[in-house]
Amino acid sequence: MKTIDKDISIVIEICGSAGEGTISAGEILSRFMSAQGFEIMSFDAYPAEIRGFGKCVAHTRVSANPIYSPGKLADVLIALNDNHAISQLSALKKGGILIYDSQPPKPHEEDQSVVARADAVTISYGVPLTMLAQKAAGNARGRNMVALGALTALFHLDRDAFTNSIKDRYGKKKQIVIDSNVNSFLEGFDWTKENIDKADTISFQGVTPPQSKAEQKGEKLIINGNQLVAKAALDADLKFYAGYPITPATKIMEILSKELPKHGGTLLQTEDEISAIGAVIGAGYGGIRAMTGTSGPGFALMTEFTGLSVMAEMPAVIIDSQRGGPSTGIPTKTEQSDFNAAMFGGTGDCPRVVLAPTDTTSCYDATVLALYLAEKYQTLVVILLDFFLSNSIRNIDTPKKPAPKMLNANIAPDAADLAGYQRYKITDSGISPRTIPGTPGGMYFATGLEHDANGRPNYTDKGHLAMTAKRFRKHASVLAEAPAPMISGTQEMVDIGVISWGSSAGAAHEAVVTAAGEGISAAAFSSMMLSPFPEKQVTAFAGRCKKILIPELNYTGQFADFVTKIIKRPVERLNFITGRPMAAEDIVEKMREMI
Amino acid sequence: MPNSDHYVIIGNGPAGNAAAFTLRENDPDAAITIISHENICFYSKPRLVKYLAGKVDEDALAVKTMDEYRRRHIRLRLGQTVERIDPDSQSLHLAHMETVHYTDLVIASGARERLLPSMKPYADCLTFVTEFNDTTGLRKKIADSTRFFIFGGDLVAFKFLKMLTDMGKQVTLLLYPKAFWPHRLTKDMQDAIVKNLAPTNADILADDDLDTIVPEDRGGYWVTTKHGVRTQADLVFSFNGLIPDVDFARGCGLEIDHGILVDETMRTSLDNIFACGSCAQIYNPDINTYTTSIGWPNAQAQGKVAGLNLLGEHHKVRPAGRKYFDLEGVKIKTVWWEDLEKDEEA
Numbered sequence: 001m002k003t004i005d006k007d008i009s010i011v012i013e014i015c016g017s018a019g020e021g022t023i024s025a026g027e028i029l030s031r032f033m034s035a036q037g038f039e040i041m042s043f044d045a046y047p048a049e050i051r052g053f054g055k056c057v058a059h060t061r062v063s064a065n066p067i068y069s070p071g072k073l074a075d076v077l078i079a080l081n082d083n084h085a086i087s088q089l090s091a092l093k094k095g096g097i098l099i100y101d102s103q104p105p106k107p108h109e110e111d112q113s114v115v116a117r118a119d120a121v122t123i124s125y126g127v128p129l130t131m132l133a134q135k136a137a138g139n140a141r142g143r144n145m146v147a148l149g150a151l152t153a154l155f156h157l158d159r160d161a162f163t164n165s166i167k168d169r170y171g172k173k174k175q176i177v178i179d180s181n182v183n184s185f186l187e188g189f190d191w192t193k194e195n196i197d198k199a200d201t202i203s204f205q206g207v208t209p210p211q212s213k214a215e216q217k218g219e220k221l222i223i224n225g226n227q228l229v230a231k232a233a234l235d236a237d238l239k240f241y242a243g244y245p246i247t248p249a250t251k252i253m254e255i256l257s258k259e260l261p262k263h264g265g266t267l268l269q270t271e272d273e274i275s276a277i278g279a280v281i282g283a284g285y286g287g288i289r290a291m292t293g294t295s296g297p298g299f300a301l302m303t304e305f306t307g308l309s310v311m312a313e314m315p316a317v318i319i320d321s322q323r324g325g326p327s328t329g330i331p332t333k334t335e336q337s338d339f340n341a342a343m344f345g346g347t348g349d350c351p352r353v354v355l356a357p358t359d360t361t362s363c364y365d366a367t368v369l370a371l372y373l374a375e376k377y378q379t380l381v382v383i384l385l386d387f388f389l390s391n392s393i394r395n396i397d398t399p400k401k402p403a404p405k406m407l408n409a410n411i412a413p414d415a416a417d418l419a420g421y422q423r424y425k426i427t428d429s430g431i432s433p434r435t436i437p438g439t440p441g442g443m444y445f446a447t448g449l450e451h452d453a454n455g456r457p458n459y460t461d462k463g464h465l466a467m468t469a470k471r472f473r474k475h476a477s478v479l480a481e482a483p484a485p486m487i488s489g490t491q492e493m494v495d496i497g498v499i500s501w502g503s504s505a506g507a508a509h510e511a512v513v514t515a516a517g518e519g520i521s522a523a524a525f526s527s528m529m530l531s532p533f534p535e536k537q538v539t540a541f542a543g544r545c546k547k548i549l550i551p552e553l554n555y556t557g558q559f560a561d562f563v564t565k566i567i568k569r570p571v572e573r574l575n576f577i578t579g580r581p582m583a584a585e586d587i588v589e590k591m592r593e594m595i
Numbered sequence: 596m597p598n599s600d601h602y603v604i605i606g607n608g609p610a611g612n613a614a615a616f617t618l619r620e621n622d623p624d625a626a627i628t629i630i631s632h633e634n635i636c637f638y639s640k641p642r643l644v645k646y647l648a649g650k651v652d653e654d655a656l657a658v659k660t661m662d663e664y665r666r667r668h669i670r671l672r673l674g675q676t677v678e679r680i681d682p683d684s685q686s687l688h689l690a691h692m693e694t695v696h697y698t699d700l701v702i703a704s705g706a707r708e709r710l711l712p713s714m715k716p717y718a719d720c721l722t723f724v725t726e727f728n729d730t731t732g733l734r735k736k737i738a739d740s741t742r743f744f745i746f747g748g749d750l751v752a753f754k755f756l757k758m759l760t761d762m763g764k765q766v767t768l769l770l771y772p773k774a775f776w777p778h779r780l781t782k783d784m785q786d787a788i789v790k791n792l793a794p795t796n797a798d799i800l801a802d803d804d805l806d807t808i809v810p811e812d813r814g815g816y817w818v819t820t821k822h823g824v825r826t827q828a829d830l831v832f833s834f835n836g837l838i839p840d841v842d843f844a845r846g847c848g849l850e851i852d853h854g855i856l857v858d859e860t861m862r863t864s865l866d867n868i869f870a871c872g873s874c875a876q877i878y879n880p881d882i883n884t885y886t887t888s889i890g891w892p893n894a895q896a897q898g899k900v901a902g903l904n905l906l907g908e909h910h911k912v913r914p915a916g917r918k919y920f921d922l923e924g925v926k927i928k929t930v931w932w933e934d935l936e937k938d939e940e941a
Contacts, residue, residue, distance in 0.1 A: 098674075100691065108693035115675055115691050121661055123634045124674030126691050197728050 009039075009063030010202065011071040014147065015088045016080030018047055018054045021144035024169065025078075026058020027393070029148060032165035033062045034222050034395035036158065041067040043392035043581065048247065048331040055084035068359070069507035070392065072583035075202055078147045080129070085114040095121050097202060099150055102126030105140065125154065125196055132187040142184025149188025154198055159189055221398050225363040225389040229319060230255035232367035232399070233291060234263050237407045240290040242268040242279035247331040248390040249293040249321040273298035277305040277318065284315035285446060287410060287436035289371055293319035296338050297328060299382075303346045306380050308448045310350045310471060313424065313432070315374035319367075321385040324579060333579030334387035336502050337554035342382045343531050343562070351472050352380040354531035358486070358505035360394040362528055365483070368402045373481065376409035377474045378434055384530070386553070388581040389503045410434060418442055422453040426466055430473030475532040482529035485537050488512050489523030496591050497545025498524040499538060499571075501559050504551050504582035511587035520591055535566050542567040547594055551587050553577060600625035602905065603687065603695060605677050606703035607631035608640070609891050610872025612659065613898030614701045614905075619667045621906050627669045628695070630687070632676040635727045636661055641891070643724060644751065647734055648758045656727065677704075680847040682865050699905045702844060702855060702863075702870040703898060706837035706889070711771070714746065714833060717808040720816055721833045724751065740829035741765055744818045746805065748774035748788070752834030756797055766797040767818075767826050769805065774835045784925045791924040800824060839874040839887060852876050854887050859911040861901040869905055871897035877912065 012029065016022035023044045030042040041061045047054025061071040073093040079085030079100040092098065100114050111117065115124045127150040133142035145166065152162050163182055170178045223231070230252050233241070241260055243253045257267045270276040276292045283290035294302065299320045309316040322338045324330025342354050353373050357366040363385065370381040413421060413433030423444035425432040432453075435442025445455030450467060452458040458467075486505070489512040496515070500508035505526035512524045525541045527534050542548055548567070550560040551574035560573045574590045602618050604611045607629050615627050638656040645651045664671055676690040680700070687695045708723040723729055743759050745752055745768045752774065759766045770788065772780040780788070789799045806819045808831060815829045839854035850856040850864040854876035861869045861877075872894035876885040888897075900910045 102691045104692055106692075108691070110693065110695055113689075113691055113693040116672060116693055116695075120636070120664070120671035120673050122674070126674075126676075198731055 011061045011074045012076040013074040014058040014078045015085040022056040025144035028169045038062045039067045068510040069584045072585040079114045082114040086117045098124045101129040103128035103131045136183040136187040137180035145181045145184035146188030149185040150192040153189045153192035220395045222395045224393045226251035228363045229367045232364040236368045236371045239265040239288045240283040242276040243292045246295045248387040252293045273301040277302040291317040296325040309380040313378040317370045317381045319383045321390045339558040354382045356384040356502040364399040372406045424453045430470045479532045485527040494521040494523045496522045498549045500526045507582040507584045510584035600698045602627045603697035604629045604701045610894035610898035611703035613895040614902040617899045617902030630672045634674040644754045700868045703872045704840045704874045706873040707840040709836045709838045720808040742828045744828035744831045747834035749836045760795040769800045787925045860904045869901040871901040
C-alpha cells in the first residue's frame with residue numbers, strides 16, 4: 001500500500017500473448033492519457049514472431065511532469081495471459097496492483113495462475129475478462145478492452161473520454177469492430193464499478209496534468225522514434241530512400257513508402273542491404289537527398305559500402321536501429337551494442353559522423369541534421385537508434401520545421417572552381433566543391449580507390465596522407481555544428497558524474513535528480529554527437545567528478561572503453577543486456593553502491 | 596494431490612492465524628498456505644472504527660507483518676476467493692479457476708454482515724463495515740459527510756455511533772431489538788440503552804422499523820420509518836450482527852447449520868477438515884446443542900485447537916461458562932467458548 005504523490009509517475013503494464021491485443025490496448029491507454037494532459041512514455045516488448053505465441057508487454061509511464069526514462073517497475077500489471085504475466089510479476093513493484101482474468105477460458109493447474117504467483121503484498125483485482133468480452137461481443141477478443149474498462153473504473157478515469165480514444169483508434173475499421181471494442185470496454189467498466197471495492201491508494205486523483213486538453217489540441221504529437229524519423233526526413237526534403245525491411249527499422253520504410261511519393265520522392269525496396277546502401281550512395285552522387293534504414297545485421301552488410309561513401313565523398317545517411325546481437329540476435333529487444341560497429345566498422349582510416357538521439361524528440365533533430373551534414377560534408381552519417389527509441393511512444397510538442405539552410409547543403413562550385421575543376425581539391429576545411437553529374441565542366445572520376453584532387457587513382461604515400469588528412473579535417477567543422485552536450489545536475493564538484501549516450505541518456509539525467517533527493521551530489525553528461533565526439537567538454541566534465549559512471553545496454557561497455565581513452569581515467573560501468581531499456585532506478589541503484 | 600503435507604487455512608483472521616502458526620510450531624516441514632479474499636495481511640478488525648475516524652493509519656491495523664510469514668515459511672494467498680471445496684479430491688476451487696490441493700484443511704473464514712429481511716430491498720443503499728475492504732474510500736466519505744443514519748444495535752454500531760458523534764457528525768440510530776443476534780434485546784434493555792446513549796446527542800429511535808430508503812439524485816438518502824419519522828442522511832449504515840461466512844462450503848458434504856458444525860475438537864463431519872472461529876458452530880455438551888461464538892480470544896483458542904488436533908493430538912475447547920457482555924451499560928448473558936485445556940483423557 002502506498003500513496004502516489006503528484007510528483008511521482010505511475011507505470012502501467014499490459015501483458016498478454018501475441019495476437020491478444022496487448023499492444024493495441026497499450027496504444028489506446030497512451031493516447032487517452034495524453035489527451036487527458038499527462039506526459040507519457042510507452043514502449044512495447046513483443047516476440048519476433050508475427051502472431052500466435054510469445055509474450056507481449058505494453059509498458060506505459062504516465063506523469064504530470066516531464067518523463068525522461070520509461071521506469072523500471074510497474075505500479076499496475078494487467079494480465080491478459082496468466083502464463084506470460086507470471087514471468088512479468090518480477091517487474092511489478094511491491095504493493096503494486098494486479099488486474100487478472102478471474103474467469104479464464106480454462107482452469108489453472110495449482111500455482112499456474114498469475115494471482116497465485118503474485119507476491120502476498122500485491123493488491124489483486126480479479127475481473128472476468130473473458131466472460132465480459134464474450135457477453136459484449138460474442139467472442140473473447142475484447143478482453144483487452146474489458147481490462148481497460150476495469151482500469152478506468154478502478155482509477156476513476158474519464159469513461160467517456162476513454163471511449164472516444166477507443167473510437168479514434170478503430171475509427172477506420174468497420175462499425176462492428178468499433179462497437180465490439182467499445183462495448184467490451186463498457187462491460188469492463190460497469191462490472192468493475194459494481195463489483196470491486198478498490199483496496200489500494202494508488203490514484204491519479206490529485207495528479208494535475210500540466211495542460212488542459214484544449215490547450216494541447218493540435219499541438220501534441222503522439223509518436224514514436226521511427227515515425228518521427230520518417231517525418232523529419234520528409235520535412236528535410238528527403239527525395240530517395242532505399243532499404244530492405246528489418247526489425248526495428250521497418251516502420252520508417254513503411255511510412256516513407258506511402259509518404260515519400262507524395263513529396264516527389266522515390267522509395268526503392270532492394271533485394272538486400274548491400275543494394276540499399278549502394279543505391280543511396282548513387283543517389284547522393286547524383287545530388288539527391290538519400291537515406292537508408294536498417295538494424296545491426298543489415299549494417300554489417302553495408303559496411304564495405306560505407307567506406308565508398310567516405311572515400312568517394314558521397315553523401316549517405318544510414319539509420320541503424322540497434323537490437324540484440326550479434327547476427328540475427330534478438331530482433332525485438334533493445335540494446336546499444338552497435339556502438340563499435342557504427343564508430344569504427346569497416347576498413348581503413350574511415351572517418352564518419354555518428355549521431356545518437358537521446359530521446360524521441362531528438363530523433364527528429366538528428367535526422368534533419370544527418371541529411372544536412374551528409375550533404376554539406378560529403379560524407380557518411382550514421383544515426384544510432386535502438387529498438388526502444390524506434391518504438392517508444394511519447395507525446396511531444398510538434399517539432400519546428402527545419403530552417404531553409406538545412407534543406408540544401410550542396411556546395412556547388414562557382415565559375416572559378418569550374419575552371420580546371422578539381423573535385424577533391426585539398427582545402428583547409430576538408431570540404432571540396434562538388435558538382436552534380438551533368439554539370440558542364442564539372443566532370444570527375446568517382447572511385448573507391450585512393451585518388452588525387454581530380455579523382456584519378458593515386459597510390460603515392462604523400463597523396464594518400466594528404467587525402468586522408470583532408471577527410472579527417474572535416475570533423476573539426478562538423479563538431480562546430482553539433483548541438484551542445486546536455487549537462488544536468490549541479491555545476492560544482494560532484495561525487496558521481498554519469499556520462500551516457502543514446503536512449504540511456506534520459507535515464508541518466510533523471511537519475512541525477514533522484515540521487516540529489518537522496519543526498520548524492522551528481523551530474524550527468526550526454527551528447528547526441530558521438531563522432532566527432534566533444535572531447536574537450538567531456539574531459540572538463542569528468543574533471544569535476546570524483547567518480548565516473550557510464551551506463552549502457554551492451555555487455556562490455558563499448559562507450560565506456562571509448563570515453564576512458566579520452567578522459568584517461570578509469571570509470572565505473574553499468575551494463576546489462578536483458579532487452580529492456582535503461583531506467584533511472586538502475587542508475588540510482590548503482591550510484592548508491594558507488595557512494 | 597501434493598506429495599507432502601500441505602495444510603491449507605481458509606481465512607486470515609485470529610482463528611486462521613492461530614491454526615497456521617500452531618501448525619508451523621509443531622511441523623516445521625509441511626507446506627502451509629493461508630487463503631484470504633482480502634488484499635491485506637492479518638489486521639485488527641476492532642481497530643477499523645478508529646481507522647475510519649482517521650485516528651490511526653493503515654499500519655496501525657496490522658497484527659502481523661509479511662516478514663513473520665516469510666520467516667515461518669507460511670504462504671499467503673491474499674485477494675483470492677475460495678468458491679468450492681471438493682473433499683473427494685481434497686482440493687479447493689478458487690474463484691479465478693485455480694485448484695489448490697490440500698492434505699488437511701482448516702476453515703476459519705469468519706463472519707460477514709447480516710442483512711435483515713426487511714432491509715433487503717434497500718441493500719444497495721446500505722453501507723456495511725465488516726472488513727478492511729469495506730473501508731477503502733469510506734474514510735473520505737465519512738469525513739466529507741455530515742448526516743448519518745444507523746440501523747442496528749450490535750457492539751460495532753455503538754462504537755461507530757460514538758465515533759461519529761465525537762467527530763461532530765449528526766447521527767440518527769434506529770435501534771433494532773434483534774441486532775445483537777442471536778440475542779434479542781428486551782424492552783427494558785432497549786430503554787436502558789437509549790437512556791445511556793443520551794450524552795452522545797444522537798437521535799435514538801426505538802420501537803420503530805424501516806419503511807423506505809429513497810436515494811436522492813444529488814447523493815444522500817431520505818429514510819422513512821414505519822412511524823413516519825423522515826430523516827435525511829448522507830450515508831446509511833447497517834450494524835445488525837454477523838453471520839458465519841460459509842456459503843462456499845455448502846453442498847460439499849459438510850454438515851452446516853448457520854455455521855459449520857464441529858465437535859469440541861474442531862473436527863467437522865468430514866475427514867481432514869477442521870473449522871474454527873466465527874464460521875464454526877461448536878457442539879456444547881452442557882446444553883446439548885451447537886452454538887456460534889464471536890470474539891478474538893475464542894477464535895485464537897479454537898484455531899490453536901484445530902491446529903494441534905490436525906497434527907494428531909486430541910484437545911478440546913471447553914465452554915467458559917456464562918459470561919456477560921456490556922452493551923452500553925446493559926449486561927447481556929452469553930455462553931462463549933474460550934480457553935484451551937488439554938483433555939486429560941486423551
